[in-house]
Amino acid sequence: MRTQQIARAGVSIALLALSAWVTVPIGPIPVTLQTMVLAILPAALDRKTACTAVAVYLILGAIGLPVFSGFGGGIGALAGPTGGFLWGFLLGMLAGTTVARLLPARLSLFARSLAASVTLLLISYACGTAQLMVIGSLDVAAALAVAVLPFIVPDAIKLAVGTSIGCSVARAAGHVPARR
Known part of the structure; x- marks a missing residue:
């Protein structure tokens, strides 16, 4: 990675950590600003940098740094009831940036x-x-009712705002990384 990519990844990791600390608890799954920050990355960064930033963020949390919601960290956060959302960020970023490249x-x-x-x-x-179903012994309907349905509207808003911010950052930086 070039120095500029490393710097952008570092800023992205810091934004992911800060956005996780802005937490509003709603049942077992808190509302954070992570979704908005994640939506910035595909527009503002190239694929490799975006995926690296998310991977390093997860590694930092896994080794115990308090970068997850509620100042959480450790393997327990990734293996716990809401951990699937966290590691889903990486799989989602890989798939999402691939989709952006193919469009x-x-x-x-x-x-x-x-x-x-x-x-x-x-x-x-x-x-x-899926992880909530396994750990919480819930069926699909119950897990969706707790983990997805309450978040659809707020997450849609955060995606739109984050994508708009990411596009503004890309324009300000003078690059359009979505095709990389």
Whole structure:
């Protein structure tokens, strides 16, 4: 990675940690600003940098740094009831940035980045719901009712705002990374 990519990844990791600390508890799954920050990354960063930032964020949390919601950290956070959402961020970023790369270049950066963010969120929802079902001994309907349904509208708003911010950052930086 180039120095500029490392710096951008570092800033992204810091934003992910800060956004996780802004927490509003709603049942077992807190509302954070992570979704908004994650939506910034596909527009503002190239694929490798975005995925690296999310991976390093997860590693920092896994080794115990308090970067997850509620100043949490440690393997227990990744293995706990809401941990599937966290590791779903990485799988979602990989899939989302792949989707953005495969979409036609004639689509706007916003459209490609929003598609990436929606893909990321759906994968995170799926991973988080699956882990919650296993750990919480819940059926699909109960897990979705607790882990997904209350968050759809707030997350849709955060995706739109984050994607818009990411596009502004990309324009200010003078690059359009969605095709990389």
